[in-house]
Amino acid sequence: MDNPDNPAEDVLAGVGPRLRALRRARSATLAALANETGLTASTLSRLENGKLRPTLEQLLPLARAHGVPLDDLVAAPPTGDPRIHLRPVRRSGLVMVPLTRRAGGIQAYKVIYPPAGRSPTMKLQTHEGYEWFYVLDGHARFVLGEREFRLGAGEAAEFDTRIPHWIGSADSRPAEVLTLFGAQGERAHLAPAGH
Missing domain, CATH: 2.60.120.10 (Jelly Rolls)
Structure with a gap:
């Protein structure tokens, strides 16, 4: 549900499910992702379950590991440009x-x-x-x-x-x-x- 008083909370609330879906789409375990990102499996689990508010220092290695732009992790609002900017x-x-x-x-x-x-x-x-x-x-x-x-x-x-x-x-x-x-x-x- 949208929170007009704090739009940042809305954006951050959706990060956990997106992180879980990206990890599962890659068939990666929490332990494997921990090795890849330098974050602990416990931290990754709490991020995915919404029990930990993500920081930029956590999101950057996760975006790199999943091969997605940081904007995709936080579901940044569209810029009005419908083109998909492909990143190999x-x-x-x-x-x-x-x-x-x-x-x-x-x-x-x-x-x-x-x-x-x-x-x-x-x-x-x-x-x-x-x-x-x-x-x-x-x-x-x-x-x-x-x-x-x-x-x-x-x-x-x-x-x-x-x-x-x-x-x-x-x-x-x-x-x-x-x-x-x-x-x-x-x-x-x-x-x-x-x-």
């Missing part, structure tokens, strides 16, 4: 460009996988959620459980992320992929043209 995030050898600005729900990313041989060692991962990806350019190597696929530009895949998986470039060129990820298992429902 480099993580584990990948370039990820967040395409959605809200925390929670289905998240969209453009991911650029480095050429095969320059990417991190293939390590199958599992986590809660559901993912859909579409190859924009290049060729992607996709490992799902015991099966392996090569997808070219214009091809898409959809899978349950609880199945061990890995995605990377299939050859000496980078692979550019559009990814939709739902931490709660939301699926991308694509309707045929005309529906």
